[in-house]
Amino acid sequence: MSRRGNTVRAGVLALVALLAASCGSPGKPVDPAPVSNAAWPQPAHVGGPDATAGGGADTSCDPLASLPPNGTIGSDSTMAKIKERGKLIAGVDQTTYLFGFRNPTSGNLEGFDIDMVNAIARALFGTSEGHVQFRAIPSSQREDVLMAHQVDVVVRTYSITCDRRKKVQFSSVYYVAGQRILVAKESKAEKLSDLTGKRVCAAKKSTSLAKIATDPAKVVPISVDNWSDCLVMLQQGQVAAVSTDDTILAGMAAQDPTLKVVGEQFTQENYGIGIPKDNEDMVRYVNAVLDEIRGTGVWQDSYRKWVEPSLGSASPPSPQYR
Structure with a gap:
């Protein structure tokens, strides 16, 4: 057999071997990357308590x-x-x-x-x-x-x-107006003391933030630039409640039927x-x-x-x- 014939025969044998391998067991699969729940992004300038907010x-x-x-x-x-x-x-x-x-x-x-x-x-x-x-x-x-x-x-x-x-x-x-609480409809909270140890959102430099920061209920105050940021954080489960004037909360509840305003007014604004x-x-x-x-x-x-x-x-x- 000529040298060219040997080369062709070797190529055919390699192709047959490759096809046979492709029809065999796929081998051990590679583990995919672990899947976890991604955290919701927070609004800009999220902060903590400010007991002097609003000067109440x-x-x-x-x-x-x-x-x-x-x-x-x-x-x-x-x-x-x-x-x-x-x-x-x-x-x-x-x-x-x-x-x-x-x-x-x-x-x-x-x-x-x-x-x-x-x-x-x-x-x-x-x-x-x-x-x-x-x-x-x-x-x-x-x-x-x-x-x-x-x-x-x-x-x-x-x-x-x-x-x-x-x-x-x-x-x-x-x-x-008067300060009250906004929570999810499935929440059992009716007053601030029901939220002890939980995150409650209010706007920076507001009298509402001052109230929740100093209240004996000892909630965890979370401050943001705008009340709409509080609404988003509540919808995403990043806070347990929003607390501010009932006028503002009424607007949030009107925008989202899964939320409710609860409790009596505990300030006069x-x-x-x-x-x-x-x-x-x-x-x-x-x-x-x-x-x-x-x-x-x-x-x-x-x-x-x-x-x-x-x-x-x-x-x-x-x-x-x-």
Whole structure:
């Protein structure tokens, strides 16, 4: 046989051997990588307790007594400067359903707090259309933007406290809420003491965080930038509950039918409109606007639209003045 023939024969034999091997036992399989449940990612800036958050422990003042109303706009007043600018700049929330949230269909900001901003703009300009510049801010920045004069007002479920009054001005009370608890529907918890040793979420620098951080129930406080972060953490099982004002919790429960608001109110939260410390004329003007909307039904109409279906009927709180 020629050399070329030997080469061909050797190749054929190698191919036959390869085919025979492929028809045989596959051998011992390789173990796959172990499979485990991946942890849910946490929101940005998750922190721990802050017993000084919100300044709720300071009782050195009468926090609810505001400056008497005055609806006059003087030539050199804060309001005249806002009118000259053409826009009211308002620090608001865009993540709290029912009070300050962005409508996913229209892209507009809506809610009870947004209605309060629009009422101030209408008083200044005759209409709010085109005359409001909304600035979405987290709870932790409410004092910061006011002290830096980056906004004219903050209308963002903002509880009035003596500690906060040292830094900013407040209008009269325009809404009264109370702190409660949001849990999964299968949860047996009804009060804060039922959550001892468990993680409970609240927003940074909020009076709600201060309450759960200092309560004898000894829960584990978890702080986040926005209330929507608390909602996500509860949905993912990273916390056992969210605790804050029932107004905010009602919005969360309305968004997710697997959750429920439980227990009685264990604080009273008086919402005011935040105003820079040196703009006392603006405080008086805003109080005049609030007096008007309490008396004309504007407050009631907004409440019926946004809040009453979740929390029942209510009337506007009576103002207190110095």
